[in-house]
Amino acid sequence: MTWQFRKAMLDDLDGIMRIENATFPEDAWSEATMRSELESRNSYYLVGFDPTAPDHLVAYAGLSLAKGATQADIQTIAVEASLQGKGIGGSLIRQLISEARVRGAAEVFLEVRADNEPAIGLYRNLGFEAIATRRGYYQPAGIDAIVMRLEVAAPKGSFTEWDRS
Numbered sequence: 001m002t003w004q005f006r007k008a009m010l011d012d013l014d015g016i017m018r019i020e021n022a023t024f025p026e027d028a029w030s031e032a033t034m035r036s037e038l039e040s041r042n043s044y045y046l047v048g049f050d051p052t053a054p055d056h057l058v059a060y061a062g063l064s065l066a067k068g069a070t071q072a073d074i075q076t077i078a079v080e081a082s083l084q085g086k087g088i089g090g091s092l093i094r095q096l097i098s099e100a101r102v103r104g105a106a107e108v109f110l111e112v113r114a115d116n117e118p119a120i121g122l123y124r125n126l127g128f129e130a131i132a133t134r135r136g137y138y139q140p141a142g143i144d145a146i147v148m149r150l151e152v153a154a155p156k157g158s159f160t161e162w163d164r165s
Contacts, residue, residue: 003088005095008045008060010038015057016047023078027138037075042066044099048079048088058083061092065103072100072152074110090122097126101152108152111137114144123148 008016013035021028029037037043048059061077074096079088100108111134112119120130128148137145 002051003048003058003091004051004054005046005048005092008038008047008062010035012047012057012060013038015055016045016060019057019060019078019080020076022081026141029076037062037064040064043075044096044103046092046095048092059088059092061089061096063096063099063108065100065105068104070104070106072096072103072105072108074108085118089119090126093122093126097150097152105152108150110148111145112148113138114146120146120148126150 013031016034016038017028017031020034038045043062043064045060045062047057049055049057059077059079062075063072064075065072074093077089077092079092097108108128110123110128112123114120114133128150130146131149132147134145134147136142
């Protein structure tokens, strides 16, 4: 199966919230919070879908990076349960890392539930390292968060530069 990704739009909010509530039943973000993320100029969100059914979202992920900042945060990522483990999440994260690099980030951070071994494995395989633990971060269950960091190599050249030689 080939999946496609595109920049999320406000019109995607219902589909994103469907995935959000199914994936995180205890600690899902509110619709207002997700709307705020999608509207923020410091955020970059992607959605994933099967090209034969482009109106049915199967995944999303978001990055936060203020203009001029060198640290980016992967805010959230979710993939429909039936499609987890098929590479969709890894593809989304790679695209967010690429966007962070283009925007000038030197580091990308994320938090992951300490009991989410598949996600921790994915992030480690992508080069993230655990740097801290936030005790009881995920509520109401009181699950610890592992803070992970990835150093991002600077992009080669610039899209705005032109070699006229």
